[in-house]
Amino acid sequence: MAKELLKGNVAVAEAALRGGCDFFAGYPITPSTETLEYLSHRMPELGMETRFVQSENEIAAMNMVMGAASAGARALTASSGPGISLKAEGMSYAAHYAIPYVVLNVQRWGTGLGSLKSGQADYYRDCKGGGHGDYHNVVFAPNSIQEMVDDIYEAWDIAEKYRVGVTIFSEAVLGQMMEGVEMPPFKKREGDLDWGIDGTGSKGMKYPGGDGQEYIDFELSKYERIIPEMQRWEQYRTEDADYVFVAFGLPSRVCVDAVDKLRGSGEKVGLFRPKILWPFPHKGFEELYRMNPHVKGFISVEMNDMGQMVDDVALGAKRAGYCVPTYCYPCGGGVPRVKMVLAKYNEIITGELKEMY
Amino acid sequence: MEIVKKTPAKLGTHDLCPGCGHGIVIRLIEEVIEELGQENNQIVIAGVGCVCTATPAMRFDRFQAAHGRAAATAEGVKRVRPDVLVFAYQGDGDAYTIGIAESLNAAYRNENITQFVINNVNFGMTGGQMSWTTLPGQKTMTSVSGRNAELTGLPFHFPEMVAGSKGFHVAYAARGAVIDAKTINQTKRMIRSALEAQLNGEGFSVVEILSPCPTNWHMSPKQCREQITGPIIAEYPLGEFKTRD
Amino acid sequence: MKEIIFAGFGGQGVLTGGLILAYAASTKGLNAVWLPSYGPTMRGGKANCTVKYGETEEEKVGSPAMEEADILIAMNEPSLDYLEFCRPDCHVFVNANAVSADYSYPPGVTVTRLDVVELADQIHNVKGQNLVMLGAVIKKMGLFDEAYAEQAMCKMFADKGKGSFNEANVLAMRTGFNAV
Numbered sequence: 160m161a162k163e164l165l166k167g168n169v170a171v172a173e174a175a176l177r178g179g180c181d182f183f184a185g186y187p188i189t190p191s192t193e194t195l196e197y198l199s200h201r202m203p204e205l206g207m208e209t210r211f212v213q214s215e216n217e218i219a220a221m222n223m224v225m226g227a228a229s230a231g232a233r234a235l236t237a238s239s240g241p242g243i244s245l246k247a248e249g250m251s252y253a254a255h256y257a258i259p260y261v262v263l264n265v266q267r268w269g270t271g272l273g274s275l276k277s278g279q280a281d282y283y284r285d286c287k288g289g290g291h292g293d294y295h296n297v298v299f300a301p302n303s304i305q306e307m308v309d310d311i312y313e314a315w316d317i318a319e320k321y322r323v324g325v326t327i328f329s330e331a332v333l334g335q336m337m338e339g340v341e342m343p344p345f346k347k348r349e350g351d352l353d354w355g356i357d358g359t360g361s362k363g364m365k366y367p368g369g370d371g372q373e374y375i376d377f378e379l380s381k382y383e384r385i386i387p388e389m390q391r392w393e394q395y396r397t398e399d400a401d402y403v404f405v406a407f408g409l410p411s412r413v414c415v416d417a418v419d420k421l422r423g424s425g426e427k428v429g430l431f432r433p434k435i436l437w438p439f440p441h442k443g444f445e446e447l448y449r450m451n452p453h454v455k456g457f458i459s460v461e462m463n464d465m466g467q468m469v470d471d472v473a474l475g476a477k478r479a480g481y482c483v484p485t486y487c488y489p490c491g492g493g494v495p496r497v498k499m500v501l502a503k504y505n506e507i508i509t510g511e512l513k514e515m516y
Numbered sequence: 517m518e519i520v521k522k523t524p525a526k527l528g529t530h531d532l533c534p535g536c537g538h539g540i541v542i543r544l545i546e547e548v549i550e551e552l553g554q555e556n557n558q559i560v561i562a563g564v565g566c567v568c569t570a571t572p573a574m575r576f577d578r579f580q581a582a583h584g585r586a587a588a589t590a591e592g593v594k595r596v597r598p599d600v601l602v603f604a605y606q607g608d609g610d611a612y613t614i615g616i617a618e619s620l621n622a623a624y625r626n627e628n629i630t631q632f633v634i635n636n637v638n639f640g641m642t643g644g645q646m647s648w649t650t651l652p653g654q655k656t657m658t659s660v661s662g663r664n665a666e667l668t669g670l671p672f673h674f675p676e677m678v679a680g681s682k683g684f685h686v687a688y689a690a691r692g693a694v695i696d697a698k699t700i701n702q703t704k705r706m707i708r709s710a711l712e713a714q715l716n717g718e719g720f721s722v723v724e725i726l727s728p729c730p731t732n733w734h735m736s737p738k739q740c741r742e743q744i745t746g747p748i749i750a751e752y753p754l755g756e757f758k759t760r761d
Numbered sequence: 762m763k764e765i766i767f768a769g770f771g772g773q774g775v776l777t778g779g780l781i782l783a784y785a786a787s788t789k790g791l792n793a794v795w796l797p798s799y800g801p802t803m804r805g806g807k808a809n810c811t812v813k814y815g816e817t818e819e820e821k822v823g824s825p826a827m828e829e830a831d832i833l834i835a836m837n838e839p840s841l842d843y844l845e846f847c848r849p850d851c852h853v854f855v856n857a858n859a860v861s862a863d864y865s866y867p868p869g870v871t872v873t874r875l876d877v878v879e880l881a882d883q884i885h886n887v888k889g890q891n892l893v894m895l896g897a898v899i900k901k902m903g904l905f906d907e908a909y910a911e912q913a914m915c916k917m918f919a920d921k922g923k924g925s926f927n928e929a930n931v932l933a934m935r936t937g938f939n940a941v
Contacts, residue, residue: 162787162790164780164783164784164787164793164795181596182592182595182596184592189799190799209595209598210595210596212591212592212595214588214621215617215618215621215624216617218585218588218617218618219585219588219617219618219621220588222581222582222585222588222589222592222618223588223589223591223592223595224592225581225589225592226561226579226581226588226589226590226591226592226593226594226596227592227593227595227596228592229579229592229593230559230592230593230596230597231596231597232592232596234592248582249582249585252581252582256579256580275799331799332796332825332826335796335797335799336794336795336796336797336825337780337783337794337795337796338792338793338794338795338822338825339787339792339793356559356577356578356579356593356597357559357577357597357600358556358557358558358559358576358577358597358599358600358601359556359557359577360526360556360575360576360577363577363578364579409824409825409826412822412823412824412825413823413824413826415823416823416824416828419823493826494824494825494826496824496826496828496846497823497824497828497829498828
């Protein structure tokens with residue numbers, strides 16, 4: 160099938176519908192607004208006019224999603240960093256009730272209002288829970304529009320399998336750019352949910368309420384299944400690498416270019432790319448260690464100001480058996496240039512840039 | 517003649533304070549829903565506050581919303597289950613103070629849901645703090661010298677607002693009370709109108725119910741009744757502000 | 762890998778111009794990425810897009826951002842700032858109507874000046890300046906076969922529901938082919 164050139168924010172919206180999404184509530188925010196705009200006309204086309212809500216604010220959107228999902232819908236909301244902060248309350252509630260839903264975060268740079276530059280500043284919040292309490296969403300981190308399409312197409316299957324929230328970690332540039340995409344066919348949920356509110360009172364939400372051991376066991380057993388089953392990663396030219404870049408999303412594509420350039424000049428470098436950020440792919444680091452225990456250092460490349468994923472990179476390396484430094488190149492807002500990555504690499508091997516861990 | 521007292525099938529018990537109005541309201545709602553033959557076709561979106569203590573009395577599909585967000589959650593449910601009776605059940609602090617945005621916006625869009633708001637002019641669950649419905653001069657835990665309306669605003673009139681403001685086109689808005697047989701019967705008729713409006717797809721309906729709070733008002737049930745018939749109804753008149761077309 | 766920057770003021774059609782290149786590459790089965798300026802950049806009246814595509818079906822596009830462009834298309838003078846993101850031996854196509862003749866280019870750069878306003882005016886299609894420029898770039902750089910480029914452009918506009926202007930658009934692109 161021929162690939163169609165589609166904008167990230169539009170492709171992900173269409174793929175969501177093909178993955179069975181039948182409810183959307185959202186609020187305009189750059190750089191994610193095209194998703195809202197597209198669904199506002201595409202859902203009526205598919206006979207789902209009343210299943211689309213342009214909500215009064217981000218908070219209401221998330222609470223609508225919660226209501227819709229508890230009533231059996233495959234519900235989606237989309238926003239960017241500041242908007243997801245507002246949704247965090249609802250996301251915590253959804254986690255408590257074990258409601259499956261999908262949230263798209265088209266990340267921009269910065270704290271507070273930040274700016275509209277592409278960013279990866281929401282790693283801590285989105286991968287470590289985000290709202291109050293103990294919970295995690297499964298966090299997909301695609302690095303191409305096709306991968307984002309494939310991820311969201313699978314998202315509700317995973318969300319419903321584990322009764323967990325799924326976050327699709329997009330980025331401003333990934334949402335705004337166009338790339339060739341092959342769209343999957345429309346699909347529906349296989350079988351029925353054995354929980355949910357439908358007015359008959361026959362099923363109910365089926366989660367152990369309260370604050371007792373039963374609830375804790377329910378939560379723990381869920382995450383105990385997710386953690387080993389949902390680790391996904393990709394390695395590129397790491398088999399004999401001295402230094403391994405670790406990057407997700409668009410910076411990982413920049414790092415592919417950087418690796419090729421450095422390899423061209425005789426430097427032994429590679430790239431480790433988490434495709435899912437939570438659960439963090441510790442198994443990938445173990446795989447790397449079995450293959451190449453001689454790595455001299457890891458370099459986390461991230462679109463934020465202080466480094467966030469670097470903590471997990473250092474932990475991943477240590478857990479796998481490495482006792483080597485972990486460096487960080489937090490490039491700030493905007494996709495880093497290959498030459499900047501090369502310059503940082505040079506600073507690292509000359510000892511100018513010190514390790515973070 | 518045998519007097520038969522029939523309890524609605526879906527009604528459970530609750531742990532609310534003696535003299536509280538919540539129990540009466542839930543009973544009225546369930547009586548109406550049973551009369552409408554909808555007892556197996558109802559979902560309550562519960563607010564946060566004393567409502568949490570009241571919810572064991574609701575033995576049907578129930579979703580515990582976040583504080584203030586019940587109207588939005590109800591909307592999400594209703595859009596997915598348009599044939600089911602979906603109502604938000606909230607207190608005044610929940611629906612009008614923290615939830616002012618969600619409540620007004622649901623009414624503004626004329627969402628086909630029903631909102632029941634138990635108005636006891638204070639935050640009950642947290643121990644009697646000032647709410648937007650607290651009367652000027654009323655003493656609460658956060659207005660110990662009496663509510664200063666100049667500094668904190670005037671009592672909030674939600675049913676009147678959504679019934680009478682330009683741009684709103686709700687189906688039904690009313691205020692009742694649960695202090696004696698007369699007001700209880702009147703409130704039951706309002707609840708029926710609100711739920712019938714939803715069943716007919718007419719749009720947003722709200723019934724606010726003035727309800728005594730003996731614990732936080734530091735009053736006996738009898739004094740509470742006098743408080744409602746006196747100053748509270750003087751501020752919040754009973755009646756229908758928007759009747760069904 | 763080909764990397765092209767198409768830049769100018771908002772309204773000069775630079776985003777559409779770049780998109781046609783991306784479409785032409787993509788419909789040939791090549792991996793193509795089109796990245797527009799967005800948000801505040803867009804609102805400031807400046808517009809640009811970066812187009813990258815593999816030269817074989819296997820070649821993938823890494824970074825989607827401006828890195829080392831082979832071609833810079835500058836519809837106005839501020840667009841020449843993007844020379845920073847071009848290869849030292851890049852080719853620059855300049856709208857002679859909006860860029861001063863004595864602009865000082867870095868050494869190694871090849872410059873093609875074209876008065877696209879005048880050329881578009883001659884065919885009574887002022888809005889077609891971007892397509893005139895595009896035609897010149899495609900022909901001079903040998904990016905695509907001319908007939909194929911016309912066909913890809915027409916398909917793109919038709920897909921967007923704007924196929925009714927295709928005759929004028931083809932004429933504009935051909936004007937560009939003939940100008941170099």
